[in-house]
Amino acid sequence: MKKLYSSLFMLGIFLTLVGCSESFLDKEEDDKKSEADVYTRYEEVNKNVATAYWNARYAMRPLVWLEHFSSSVITDECEASNVEGNIGNRYNQGDWNPNANFPGNNRQFWNSMFAAIRHINLTLEGIEKYKTPDNPLSPGDLDKRIGELYFLRGYMHLRLMTLYGEIPYIDHSIPTNDKMEFKQESVHAVVDKIVADAEAAYAKVAEMYNRSDEHFGRVDKGACLGLIAIARWMAATPLYNGAKEHGYEGNRVFESEYTYKAERWTAAKDAAKKVIDFRVNGAPRYSLYTKYDAHDFQDDGNRNLNGSLLYHRLWDMFYDLDGMQTEGVFFVTRDKNNWWQGDQYAPSRGGGSRQQPVQEQVDEYEYMAPDGYGYPVYSQEARNAGYDDANPYVKRDPRFYRDIIYHGAPYRDNGNHARPMNTAEGSDQINANNATTTGYYLRKFMKDGYNKSGGFDIHSPAIWRLPEFIYIYAEAVNETSGPNQEIYDMINKVRARSFMSPMPPATMTNKKLMREYIKRERRVEFFYENKRPFECRLYLEPSSKEELAKEKIFLSLGADNTQRSINYWKQHKGAYPKCQRMINGMRPVEDPAGKIEINGKHYRMERFCKEERTFETPKHYLFPIQNTELNVCPTLVQNPGW
Numbered sequence: 001m002k003k004l005y006s007s008l009f010m011l012g013i014f015l016t017l018v019g020c021s022e023s024f025l026d027k028e029e030d031d032k033k034s035e036a037d038v039y040t041r042y043e044e045v046n047k048n049v050a051t052a053y054w055n056a057r058y059a060m061r062p063l064v065w066l067e068h069f070s071s072s073v074i075t076d077e078c079e080a081s082n083v084e085g086n087i088g089n090r091y092n093q094g095d096w097n098p099n100a101n102f103p104g105n106n107r108q109f110w111n112s113m114f115a116a117i118r119h120i121n122l123t124l125e126g127i128e129k130y131k132t133p134d135n136p137l138s139p140g141d142l143d144k145r146i147g148e149l150y151f152l153r154g155y156m157h158l159r160l161m162t163l164y165g166e167i168p169y170i171d172h173s174i175p176t177n178d179k180m181e182f183k184q185e186s187v188h189a190v191v192d193k194i195v196a197d198a199e200a201a202y203a204k205v206a207e208m209y210n211r212s213d214e215h216f217g218r219v220d221k222g223a224c225l226g227l228i229a230i231a232r233w234m235a236a237t238p239l240y241n242g243a244k245e246h247g248y249e250g251n252r253v254f255e256s257e258y259t260y261k262a263e264r265w266t267a268a269k270d271a272a273k274k275v276i277d278f279r280v281n282g283a284p285r286y287s288l289y290t291k292y293d294a295h296d297f298q299d300d301g302n303r304n305l306n307g308s309l310l311y312h313r314l315w316d317m318f319y320d321l322d323g324m325q326t327e328g329v330f331f332v333t334r335d336k337n338n339w340w341q342g343d344q345y346a347p348s349r350g351g352g353s354r355q356q357p358v359q360e361q362v363d364e365y366e367y368m369a370p371d372g373y374g375y376p377v378y379s380q381e382a383r384n385a386g387y388d389d390a391n392p393y394v395k396r397d398p399r400f401y402r403d404i405i406y407h408g409a410p411y412r413d414n415g416n417h418a419r420p421m422n423t424a425e426g427s428d429q430i431n432a433n434n435a436t437t438t439g440y441y442l443r444k445f446m447k448d449g450y451n452k453s454g455g456f457d458i459h460s461p462a463i464w465r466l467p468e469f470i471y472i473y474a475e476a477v478n479e480t481s482g483p484n485q486e487i488y489d490m491i492n493k494v495r496a497r498s499f500m501s502p503m504p505p506a507t508m509t510n511k512k513l514m515r516e517y518i519k520r521e522r523r524v525e526f527f528y529e530n531k532r533p534f535e536c537r538l539y540l541e542p543s544s545k546e547e548l549a550k551e552k553i554f555l556s557l558g559a560d561n562t563q564r565s566i567n568y569w570k571q572h573k574g575a576y577p578k579c580q581r582m583i584n585g586m587r588p589v590e591d592p593a594g595k596i597e598i599n600g601k602h603y604r605m606e607r608f609c610k611e612e613r614t615f616e617t618p619k620h621y622l623f624p625i626q627n628t629e630l631n632v633c634p635t636l637v638q639n640p641g642w
Contacts, residue, residue, distance in 0.1 A: 039130035042142060046135075048123045049145045052152045053218075055116035057332045058107040059159045062461050062530035063340060063445070066104030069354060075533040076360040076576075079438050079583055079610060081352060094614035098624035098642055110629055113160050114170065120153045121173045144218075147204025151219045154197030154227055155330075161190050161234070162534055163623040165639065166253055169193045180633040186254035191235045198227040207280045211321040217333050222278050222285050226329040226464045229271035233472045236264040236479075237538035239621065247543030250618030250640030262480055269476030275329060275469040286466045288497045289323035291316065301449020305418045307410035309401040310448075311499055318445055318460035329469070331462035338455045344442045346405065347427040347434045349414050350452065355528075357404045357440040359584035359607060360576050362392075364523050365400035366500075374501040376520060378574050381504075389569060390604035391595040392586070398499045403527050405441035407588045407603065408596040414451045420598050424588040438585035438610050444528050461529040467494045471522045475515070483507060483514040491521055498525075537621045541578040551577035561609035569607055580615035584608065616641060 038044045065071040066087050073080035073088030080088025087103040096102050106112055126132070127146060135141035153171065160167045166184035171193070185193075202224035209216045238246040242260030252258070278285040296312040297304040300319070317323045324331055345351020366374035369385035374397065377387050388394070393406050405411060409421040423430050423439050430439055445460055471494075474487035485508060492502040507514045519539075523532060541547050554577055557567040565584050568576065576584060586605050588594075594602035614620075619641025630636050 035126065036130060039126035039132050042133055042135045045123065045127060045132050045142070046145060048119070049148055052116065052120050052123065052149060055107070055112075055119065056152050056155055057335075058105070059113055059116065059156060060108060060463060060530065061105070061332075061335055062463070062528075063336050063458065064105070065108065065530055068343075069104070070528060071530050071533045072528050073355055075536055076358060076578065076580060076583060077527060077532050078355040078357055078361070078442070081354050081356070081434070083352060083354065092611075092613040094616070098627045098630075098638065101626075102623070108159065108163075109623070110160070110164065110625055113156050117153060117156050117170050118173060120149050120156070121171065124149055124153075125173055143204045144206055147201040148219045149201075150197045151201035151205065151224055151227060154194040154201070154231075157190060157197075158194055158227065158231055158234075161187060161194075161231075164625060165239075165622045166190070166637075168636075171197075181635045182633055183635050184253055184637060186257045187240045188235055188254075188257055191231045194231045195228050198224045198231075201227075208285060211325045216321075216325070217331065219330070222275065223330040223464075225271070225275045225278055226469065229268065229275050229469055229472060230464065232264070232268040232271040233476075234538060236268040236476065238540045239538045241265075243540065246540040247545060247548070248540055248618055248621075249543070250621070252640060253637050265476045265479045269473055269480065272469040272473035272476065276466070276473060286329065287326045288466060288494065289313065289317045289320070289327050290497055291320065291322070294499055299449050300447040301416060303416070303449065305410060305412050305416070306401070306448070309398070309410065311398055311402075314398060314402040314498060315448075319447075319458075321459065324459060324462065327466045328462035329464040329466065331459070331464075333459045334457040335460070336458040338447075338450060338452075338458075340458060341446055341450065342452065344446065346411075346421070346436070346441045347432065352434045353436050353441055355442050356436045356438045357442060358438050358610065359586055360578075361523070361527060362400070362404060362406075362440065362586070363575055364520050365397040365403075366520070366524075368395045368397065368501045372501055373504040374495070375504070376516075376575070378569075378572075380572070383572075388595070389607070392605055393596075397524060399524055399527075401443075403442075403444040405443045407439060407586075407605065408598055412448060416449060416451055422598050424590065424598070424601070424603060430585075430587055438583070439587050440585070442528070461526075465526075467525050468522075470494055471518055471525075475518050478511055478514045478518065482511050483509065487514070491518065494521070494525065536578060536580060540621070542580050542615050542620075543617050544578070547578045550574065551579045551581070561612065562607075565607045565609040580613060580620075582612050583610045585610045 063070055068084035069080050069088045072078040074091040082089060085103060090096060090103045102109060132142060157169055165187055167190060168182045169185055169190050202221050205224065206220050208220045208222060209218060240258050241264050243258045245260060292312040297306060297308045297310060298312045299315050343352050343354045346353055363377055367377050367382040367387045369375055375381040393408065405421050407421060407423040411419055411421045413419050422428055423436060428435055431437055445458060447456065470490050474491055477487050488503065488508050495502060503517050507517050553573055554564050554568050558564040561582065585608050587608055588603040589606045590601055591604045592602055594604040596603045622639040624639055624642035625636060630638060
């Protein structure tokens with residue numbers, strides 16, 4: 001049998017045992033196929049493409065990025081419970097290093113993703129070598145599959161770049177007798193190659209697929225434009241564009257290339273606009289999901305047990321495949337099922353509350369003031385307009401009520417009977433067995449009407465949704481030429497889709513204020529969608545002079561962190577420091593004057609510090625390359641701090 005060569009980037013033992021002896025395309029003994037058997041048949045090549053999709057899917061699963069946990073638990077969005085080997089908390093405690101496998105899903109890390117890229121390269125080379133015939137039942141399919149492979153190769157490199165920064169870009173198979181002397185490239189060189197693969201893919205893939213099409217979910221032209229825009233945006237952010245000016249102290253191989261260049265924001269702006277403006281058959285390809293109106297609060301069980309706080313539109317946007325078709329730029333379907341939801345439930349519904357939102361995230365949902373605009377709850381405008389931190393869950397951004405369950409939230413039991421959430425007593429009390437430790441439970445992506453009878457698939461969230469490109473465009477315009485009416489209207493359109501008040505008009509004349517609103521809008525819209533852990537790194541928040549100054553103030557405001565948490569708020573110091581070194585929560589305190597009433601008792605809310613966390617700069621901005629990989633290829637350079 002003809003031998004296919006192993007990738008450089010498999011573990012050394014894998015190279016020894018597999019790379020030199022047999023093809024990775026070999027089947028089980030009862031189904032052996034040679035290289036020629038595979039590449040001279042369209043249906044076999046199509047199976048290889050399906051495997052490439054499968055690998056890409058497991059490289060980035062938003063709901064379970066750490067296998068049993070979302071990446072939300074390793075940033076200031078959520079806290080993790082201690083089940084499944086305490087995966088999330090091990091990262092937060094600094095208990096990970098390049099000498100061992102990282103906790104969680106290994107399929108999204110260096111060796112597995114480069115193995116997936118190897119599979120793509122071998123397939124592309126096999127198609128060319130054996131001149132694979134087209135699908136006789138649907139001419140043109142082979143060219144589409146080739147385009148999809150180009151996209152997936154670029155996408156996998158994007159995922160690697162997200163974690164590791166400087167990486168080699170591998171666009172060919174690597175023989176086992178090749179010298180192991182591959183080197184990283186500048187992030188900007190990697191981005192250019194991602195863009196080249198995306199452009200090659202764009203020329204070959206279909207314009208789009210309808211939800212009724214058997215190929216719905218495959219890469220289309222819009223996904224290719226999306227890949228380009230995301231890559232260009234990452235290259236424009238501070239980690240790779242003005243790093244030293246933002247407090248970065250590491251010394252990467254190509255550090256000299258990461259000085260600020262305004263044209264990188266221009267490239268991001270142009271790429272995002274192409275996604276927003278993309279048309280198919282003369283009509284816009286993408287549009288925001290706007291089914292149901294402002295009077296509809298029915299949930300998935302066709303009932304309103306949420307106090308008319310959760311709009312039907314916001315319930316349904318992540319489950320309606322029409323929404324996936326019109327708003328999802330790249331996505332995978334059936335990512336998880338009802339068992340995932342069971343893990344997130346509060347104990348009163350038989351769950352284990354695996355991911356618990358934290359106060360830092362809750363504070364980003366703005367207050368809807370009587371003047372008709374939205375303001376952050378930590379702003380003077382919100383306080384002047386009536387925001388009360390003792391009764392904080394009133395008149396908040398409607399996305400808050402969809403995303404987070406809080407003390408006093410209209411909820412239900414497993415018999416679908418209405419009852420308020422009570423974190424002061426009972427099975428859902430803070431720190432009870434399997435209960436929240438922050439005062440909050442996750443609600444986003446839940447089907448409230450589900451009571452463990454039957455099952456369902458979870459199709460969400462999309463890897464990229466239309467609002468992401470609206471925010472990239474708006475941010476790039478703001479950074480290059482300042483705020484204007486166009487981006488003000490675009491962002492407010494996303495807010496209006498969620499029945500949220502617009503930004504105040506002052507954002508149109510204040511670049512810094514507009515930047516703050518865009519970042520907060522992104523954080524709220526994409527809560528729990530695998531964005532925040534990487535964005536706080538791209539923007540170098542833990543190295544920011546502003547955030548470090550706030551952290552210093554926080555540490556000066558009391559004898560312990562809970563005192564500091566309370567005093568920081570009372571002294572109007574703004575949002576908590578975004579240095580990723582602590583998380584806070586909110587607990588109910590029984591008080592006759594409290595405005596939250598549950599079972600005849602009155603409560604006010606009070607802040608507390610849940611825990612300190614470990615985040616070292618520049619070390620934790622990038623993941624380390626495992627030492628097994630450095631041993632295989634000693635010309636690679638470890639990331640700073642590791």
